[in-house]
Amino acid sequence: MSRISPELHLTLRLPDTDAPLRHRIAESILDEIRVGRLRPGDPLPSTRALAEHLTVARASVVDAYDELCSSGYANARAGSGTRIAPGADVAARAHVASHTITRTSERASSAAPEKPAALWDLTPGHPDPALISTVDWRRAWRSAAAAAVTSDLPGPGAHPELRRSLAAHLRRTRGIAARPDELVIVPGVGAALRTLVAAAGLDGRDVVFEEPGYSRARTVLDGSGVRTRCVSVDGDGLDPALLRASDAAAYCTPAHQYPMGARMPVGRRARLVADAAASGTVIIEDDYDGEFRYDVSALPALRSIDRGSECVAYVGTASKILTPSIRVAWVIAPPALRPGLVRALDASGEACCSITALALAHFIDSGALSRHLARASRTYSARRAAFVTALQHQLSAVHTGGVGLAGIEAGLHVVLTLPGSVDDVALSAELRDHGVTVPSLADYRTTPDGPRGLVCGYARLPESRARGAAEAIGGVVRRHLG
Incomplete structure (x- = not known):
């Protein structure tokens, strides 16, 4: 062993910290380099000898040496042992650590909230995702995981199982008669809105938006290049009389206006669809909270009364009925917009995970969603x-x-x-x-x-x-x- 080893044995001490043992051993060696007792080219003691001196397990010293080598402080060669690497003294004096340092006090300080946790x-x-049956949920995901793995890229024509399941679900619960091939699956309402803007050519054009309204949807529309024209809602939601001939589209939440909570009455719904059809305006119906009603009967979705004119683009999502962590939404667009919808999705690459789509399809088909x-x-x-x-x-x-x-x-x-x-x-x-x-x-x-x-x-x-x-x-x- 080299001349440096005895001195190192005598002077090397482990720092008294809560850090893992391998970090403490490596840091103690860095201290020796920092003060000049170890220099570039000097050999380190054998792992066995240093472990005996420090009364620690040899594995901890091996881990420390590996850390020093991986960080560039030391070099290990078969038959030559481990030596201090060139430039190690400069790095040590600059206090460059051999590992990422997470100080307990700093971590606790940065994690401490400025305000008390919300009661x-x-x-x-x-x-509330806690209301989801864990038995049904796990069964759905097991079924999806058991499906054959394919190399197909998800896109506008993908997820046939989910499109079939949703078509049946929407017919039962929202009165919407749509074929499975009319549904397009997208990863969230934001993706649905971006795609509709591209498909309908709404960039640079006026789009009516509810005031007050769903701010996230407005942010998406603004970011997609449209000119949102905010229109005040009343106790019945969006008033069709406030639409202009120059409006290319109108975004609304008729089931439960967000955030004011109005339910658009059937008369206003019918007029909104008729006026939009006459003016060529696209109605983007965000069926927000459409599934939950209390002591009142269900009102028809705008899409369900849009028979023949085909001016309503319907948007639904699993986020509000199950959990926001399920990034799945669906669009039923007017036939004239569907080719543009497909092109826009192909161009953007926005797609829903196939495993998630299969799990949701099973969840619906098994009756678990109902x-x-x-x-x-x-x-x-x-x-x-x-x-x-x-x-x-x-x-x-x-x-x-x-x-x-x-x-x-x-x-x-x-x-x-x-x-x-x-x-x-x-x-x-x-x-x-x-x-x-x-x-x-x-x-x-x-x-x-x-x-x-x-x-x-x-x-x-x-x-x-x-x-x-x-x-x-x-x-x-x-x-x-x-």
């Missing part, structure tokens, strides 16, 4: 009732006009409306300090004007916790109303 998360647009929707509807109805009742009790002592609840007949959220004098942004921020995460209507408006309020999602709020959330909201609202 009640009322973020809308999120169903069972889930029935079970979820009962649960959401009970949660809605508990939350609404508790909120009404909290607000019963408020005599200021403009305070009320909207959108309680369907969907997965309600809107607590407030007077125009209330700063709903400040109110939402104060509620975060009280453990309630709930967005204000400002998140869905494009101008400072417009309705004020809170958009309260109750899908993940158990009945037993509804009272606590309502009390927290009621206390803050009463302070803001003064």
Whole structure:
């Protein structure tokens, strides 16, 4: 052994830290290089000798030497042992580590939230995935995994099993008669909107958008080059009378207007479709929350009453009925748009995972989706009732006009409306300090004007916790109303 080894044995000590042993051994050797007791070209002791000196397992020393070699601090050659690499002294004095350092205190500091964790998360647009039957869910994915592996690239004509399953499901639940080959599967509503913009040539043209409206959809449309023309909604949703002949398309959520919660009545639906057909306007129907209704009958989707004129592009998604982690949506486009839809998807390469599509198809065909929707509807109805009742009790002592609840007949959220004098942004921020995460209507408006309020999602709020959330909201609202 070289002359350096005895000195190294005498001076090398392990740092007293919580780091893994291999890192501590490597760091102690770097310290020797840093102070000059080890220089480039010097040999390191054998792994066995150093392990005996440090009273550690030899494997830990082997791991440390491997770390030094992989980081360029040392070189190992068969028959020549391990030696300090050229330039190691410069790197050591510059305190270049041989591994990625994660300091416990820094990690804890950076991970610590600035605000207390939310006691009640009322973020809308999120169903409760805990309601999904794990037996049905696992069975669906096992069935998909058992299918033969193919080399086919997913595209507009792919996923025949899911398209057949969805065609039958939409006929039963939404009254939409569509052939499987009319459905196009896409990875999310954003992909559906981008593709429709390209297929209909909406770039640079006016597209009517609900105000307040679904901000994510507006962001996608704006990013795709359209000129969104925001039109205020009323208690019945989007008013067809506000459309112009120059509007190339109109985006709407007739089942449960997002976020105000209006259900567009049948008369307005019929007029919207008729006016769009007469003017050549494309109606993009986002069937948001179309599956969940409480104490009211289902209203027909715009697509189901669009017979002959073919001006409605229907968009649906699994995100709101199962979980947002399922990036699956579907489009039923007017026949004139389908070739452009196919070309746009081919060009963008946006596609849904084949395994996911097969699993969802099995979930539908086995009856699991129908069972889930029935079970979820009962649960959401009970949660809605508990939350609404508790909120009404909290607000019963408020005599200021403009305070009320909207959108309680369907969907997965309600809107607590407030007077125009209330700063709903400040109110939402104060509620975060009280453990309630709930967005204000400002998140869905494009101008400072417009309705004020809170958009309260109750899908993940158990009945037993509804009272606590309502009390927290009621206390803050009463302070803001003064």
